[in-house]
Amino acid sequence: MTSHPTFPTPADAPIGVFDSGVGGLSVLRHIRALLPQEHLIYFADSGYAPYGGRTEAYVVERALAIAAYLTGKGVKALVVACNTATVAAIKAVRAHYPELPVVGVEPGLKPGAAASRNGKVGVLATVRTLQGEKLLQLRDQIAAATGAQFLLQPCPGLVDLIEQGELDSAAIDALLAGFVAPLVEQGADTLVLGCTHYPFVQDAIARAVIAAGGRDVKLIDTGDAVARQLARLLEGAGLQRPGSAGHPPTLHGYTTASADALASAFRTLLQLDVAVETLKI
Incomplete structure (x- = not known):
C-alpha cells in the first residue's frame, strides 16, 4: 500500500x-x-x-x-x-x-430546483460531467424529492472558447444559441451553470436566453x-x-x-x- x-x-x-x-x-x-x-x-x-x-x-x-x-x-x-x-x-x-x-x-441541481417556478431546470455542463454517475444519482434524488425535471445540455467546445479568451464574441453567441435555445423551448425557467468556466460568459448566456424568447430565466452559479x-x-x-x-x-x-x-x-x-x-x- x-x-x-x-x-x-x-x-x-x-x-x-x-x-x-x-x-x-x-x-x-x-x-x-x-x-x-x-x-x-x-x-x-x-x-x-x-x-x-x-x-x-x-x-x-x-x-x-x-x-x-x-x-x-x-x-x-x-x-x-x-x-x-x-x-x-x-x-x-x-x-x-x-x-x-x-x-x-457540483452543478447546482438543488438550488436550481429551489429557484425554479415551473420545475423545469436546464443544466449546462461538459459531456463528462453529465455522464458522471454522481451527477445522475443526484439528479434522480432531487427529482424524486422535488418533482423537478432536469434538462441536461452538454456544451462541447464552450470551455475551449473561454480558455481562448472568447468571452463576448460572435463565436460565443453562435455556440451558446445552439445550447440554450432547446432548453428555453422546453420551458426551462432556470439554468444551472454546471461548469466553473461558464460564469465568465454569463452575459452571453443571458443574451442567448433572450434571443431564444426566454424571459425571467434565472442563472445559478454555485x-x-x-x-x-x-x-x-x-x-x-x-x-x-x-x-x-x-x-x-x-x-x-x-x-x-x-x-x-x-x-x-x-x-x-x-x-x-x-x-x-x-x-x-
Whole structure:
C-alpha cells in the first residue's frame, strides 16, 4: 500500500485551488471575497485541458498529480474547482489525502430546483460531467424529492472558447444559441451553470436566453456555495487564518501551459496582477 506524507496544516498555510484551466478562477473569486485573509495557490492544468471529453481514468490521474504537487507545497485544504474533476476524481483525492479538507464543485441541481417556478431546470455542463454517475444519482434524488425535471445540455467546445479568451464574441453567441435555445423551448425557467468556466460568459448566456424568447430565466452559479463550504470546514478544523495575521495574504499561480496566458486571464477575469509559473507534472 502506498503511504502518503502527512503535511503540517497551520492556519497560516495556503489553500490550494485547481481546475483544468481558467474556469476555476470563478470559484477563486468567491473564495477571495469570503476569505480575504487567506493565502491561495491557483493551479490551471491547461496543458492537459479540457477535461470534459476525457475518460474518467485520465481525469483521476491528472487530479491526483496536481493534488500531490499542492500538498507538497503544504496546503491546508484543497478546492477541486472543476465540475468534471469533482464528478470523476474527488473520491480518489479524498482517499489519498484524508487529513485534508477537500471541497468539490457540483452543478447546482438543488438550488436550481429551489429557484425554479415551473420545475423545469436546464443544466449546462461538459459531456463528462453529465455522464458522471454522481451527477445522475443526484439528479434522480432531487427529482424524486422535488418533482423537478432536469434538462441536461452538454456544451462541447464552450470551455475551449473561454480558455481562448472568447468571452463576448460572435463565436460565443453562435455556440451558446445552439445550447440554450432547446432548453428555453422546453420551458426551462432556470439554468444551472454546471461548469466553473461558464460564469465568465454569463452575459452571453443571458443574451442567448433572450434571443431564444426566454424571459425571467434565472442563472445559478454555485461558486459562492463552494466558498462557504470551504469556510465551514476551515473553521471546524481551527484552520482559518486570522485577519490580524502579521503579513498580507499571497496569491500564486501555476499552470501546465503558458504562464503568460494564465497571467492574462487573472488580469482579464479578476483584474489581478499575479506572478505565474509554468510547471511540468
